[in-house]
Amino acid sequence: MQLSNQDYDQMVKKASPPSKIAATLPGAFLIGGLICLLGQTLIDGYAALGVEQKFCPVAAxxxxxxxxxxxTGLNVFDNIAKYAGAGTLVPITGFANAVAAPALEFKTEGMVLGVGAKMFLIAGPVIVYGVAAGVLYGLIIWLFGLY
Structure with missing residues (x-):
């Protein structure tokens, strides 16, 4: 069966639920803000414990x-993400979820072919291109003496 682009677009619109951005935006803002608040609280807490200032953000x-x-392992993160959407996915917590969720999903296939192979299914491209961009930017800074 051959579908035209217009027919396909109509099928997609019919099958796709409408966006509820006005309803989900406050939750994303609130949860994302709470994650950032937790991060800052951790930075301040590590500093209060005597951790050297330059290492506090890394520890947090x-x-x-x-x-x-x-x-994610306790199946709580997904419930939070259903309410908060991008508020949980944009901060570093979303990256952790992107690594842990596939690892849990494929654990029945074994440690090597399941967890090891599928763990970076989602986060792998982010890691590869992030490292490549970091190396490229570092080379540019080094070559032009910008640091």
Whole structure:
């Protein structure tokens, strides 16, 4: 069966639910803001514990990644994400969820072919292009003496 572009567009519009941006925006803003508040609280808390100031943001980021992975494993993160949408997916917590969720989904296939192979299914391109961009920008800065 051959479909025209117009017929296909009509099928997609019929099957796609309408966007509820006005209803989901407050939740995304609230949860995303709370994640950022938690991150800043962790930075301040690590500083209060005597961690050197330049390492506090790194420690806070690692803590947020660990918490998001734990919440993904406990099947709580998805429930939060249903309400908050991009508020949970845009911060670093979304990256942790993108790594942990496929690992959990494919654990029945074994540690190597399941967890190991599928773990970076979603996050892999982000890591590859992020590292490549970092190297490229670093080379540009080094070549032009901008640092």
């Amino acid at each position: 980021s690692c803590t947020l990644v660990a918490l998001a992975a734990l919440l």
